[in-house]
Amino acid sequence: MKFISISEAMKKGSGKVAVRGWVYRERGSNKFKFIVLRDSSDIIQCVFKREKFEEQWEDIDKLSIESSVMLEGTIKKDSRAPTGYEIDVDKLKIVSFAEPFPINKDLNEKLLGDRRHLWLRSRKMTAILKIRDTVLQAIREHWRKKGFYEYHSPSFIGMQCEGGSTLFKVDYFGRPLYLAQTWQLHAEPGIFALEKIFTIQPSFRAERSKTSRHLTEYWHAEMEVAWEDFKYLQDDGEQLVKFVVKRVLEKNKKELDILKRDIKKLEPTVSKKFPRLTYDEVLQILKQKKGLVIPWGKDLRTIEEDKLSELYDTPVIVTHYPKEVKAFYMKEDEKNPKVVLGYDMIAPEGYGELIGGSQREESIKKLEENLRKQGEDPKKYEFYFDTRRYGSVPHGGYGLGVERLISWICGLSTIKDAIAFPRTMTRWYP
Numbered sequence: 541m542k543f544i545s546i547s548e549a550m551k552k553g554s555g556k557v558a559v560r561g562w563v564y565r566e567r568g569s570n571k572f573k574f575i576v577l578r579d580s581s582d583i584i585q586c587v588f589k590r591e592k593f594e595e596q597w598e599d600i601d602k603l604s605i606e607s608s609v610m611l612e613g614t615i616k617k618d619s620r621a622p623t624g625y626e627i628d629v630d631k632l633k634i635v636s637f638a639e640p641f642p643i644n645k646d647l648n649e650k651l652l653g654d655r656r657h658l659w660l661r662s663r664k665m666t667a668i669l670k671i672r673d674t675v676l677q678a679i680r681e682h683w684r685k686k687g688f689y690e691y692h693s694p695s696f697i698g699m700q701c702e703g704g705s706t707l708f709k710v711d712y713f714g715r716p717l718y719l720a721q722t723w724q725l726h727a728e729p730g731i732f733a734l735e736k737i738f739t740i741q742p743s744f745r746a747e748r749s750k751t752s753r754h755l756t757e758y759w760h761a762e763m764e765v766a767w768e769d770f771k772y773l774q775d776d777g778e779q780l781v782k783f784v785v786k787r788v789l790e791k792n793k794k795e796l797d798i799l800k801r802d803i804k805k806l807e808p809t810v811s812k813k814f815p816r817l818t819y820d821e822v823l824q825i826l827k828q829k830k831g832l833v834i835p836w837g838k839d840l841r842t843i844e845e846d847k848l849s850e851l852y853d854t855p856v857i858v859t860h861y862p863k864e865v866k867a868f869y870m871k872e873d874e875k876n877p878k879v880v881l882g883y884d885m886i887a888p889e890g891y892g893e894l895i896g897g898s899q900r901e902e903s904i905k906k907l908e909e910n911l912r913k914q915g916e917d918p919k920k921y922e923f924y925f926d927t928r929r930y931g932s933v934p935h936g937g938y939g940l941g942v943e944r945l946i947s948w949i950c951g952l953s954t955i956k957d958a959i960a961f962p963r964t965m966t967r968w969y970p
């Protein structure tokens with residue numbers, strides 16, 4: 541017989557089926573053995589009656605969690621079974637007996653992390669990885685629909701873009717280089733060829749913080765576009781997040797259910813417009829509604845972002861931050877040179893910054909000035925200044941932290957679960 545997935549078998553609902561997978565749970569008696577079988581699609585209860593398996597009974601009795609099997613039998617509805625169906629098994633092939641599986645409910649976070657390669661098989665991780673797949677596909681679909689080209693930048697680079705304190709230094713044949721914090725410095729040259737470009741690739745940050753929202757290696761969805769203005773960058777960021785959430789709600793109801801995610805927390809993002817506030821307005825709102833007094837010029841920290849997110853049920857876009865707290869490449873606002881045409885998109889429910897983006901400064905003089913203020917040698921950026929020398933045009937872009945978005949969509953307690961093998965200051969194995 542041809543093997544089908546467990547979910548296909550349940551869709552069929554009756555008659556003969558052949559499925560294969562791993563033992564998720566097992567219990568037995570003298571006369572019966574029940575196993576719950578797991579494959580990538582779902583789980584299903586399977587029953588073995590001893591009278592049919594006299595010769596194989598010793599082996600069946602030994603079947604333990606994560607042993608792999610192929611089986612054939614008759615499927616029928618059974619309201620007592622965990623997913624509402626049961627297979628009465630006629631034929632079994634044991635592919636591999638598993639050793640005692642070293643994962644159980646009592647493991648602490650450290651041990652689960654050490655056994656991450658095995659923990660991936662959990663229903664929780666399987667559900668998250670499926671949602672991750674939807675998210676990545678939706679991001680691509682969003683930009684492709686708009687005529688953006690997928691374009692890539694190097695990961696070994698010679699300079700900072702997002703501040704020197706989170707740079708990873710690598711020994712590049714005896715020369716110091718860094719792992720890229722963003723594609724941006726090598727994306728801006730690309731718009732002169734392709735005009736509208738995007739990427740989804742890893743970025744690296746030597747984050748010393750052990751928070752629930754920082755990875756040292758994360759997947760970064762970034763776009764860069766010629767000719768467009770600051771409003772376009774905000775509109776596109778909002779459309780992107782709306783589209784991704786819409787797709788997950790369409791495709792992954794079952795996974796969100798496994799994760800016990802309340803989808804009412806996601807729906808407003810699809811249907812409602814995101815509030816857009818200036819930094820100044822945020823200071824006022826935080827003072828009035830949360831009693832938080834932030835002196836003008838200070839960056840918004842985690843606490844302030846979290847307090848702000850409590851006031852809304854969609855992401856919030858915050859614009860016009862003080863120049864001093866933002867990256868060197870952000871364009872000064874002509875109307876008020878103390879602030880920049882940059883924005884952060886803050887997730888609901890305290891999930892922090894999803895997107896950081898800006899209009900790009902075109903003046904080489906200002907770029908040099910900003911770099912010097914940060915203690916950087918502008919000479920290293922000569923190639924980048926060339927983008928302003930040969931037919932400079934208004935342009936901008938933004939970056940979205942893929943795992944931040946997944947964390948929020950799935951309602952995770954740590955960003956580490958948004959990726960198969962997380963990298964943080966204290967976690968690099970397996």
Ligand code: 4AD
Binds near residue numbers: 755756
């Ligand atoms: O705000 P950031 O630093 O912006 C940039 O890198 C720009 N060059 C992007 C651009 O304009 N092309 O980072 C963008 C996003 C953040 O909003 C956040 O979602 C995510 O990247 N991010 C992280 N995600 C996980 N772990 C970390 N350590 C992160 N640091 C930033």
Ligand code: MG
Binds near residue numbers: 884895
């Ligand atoms: Mg940022």
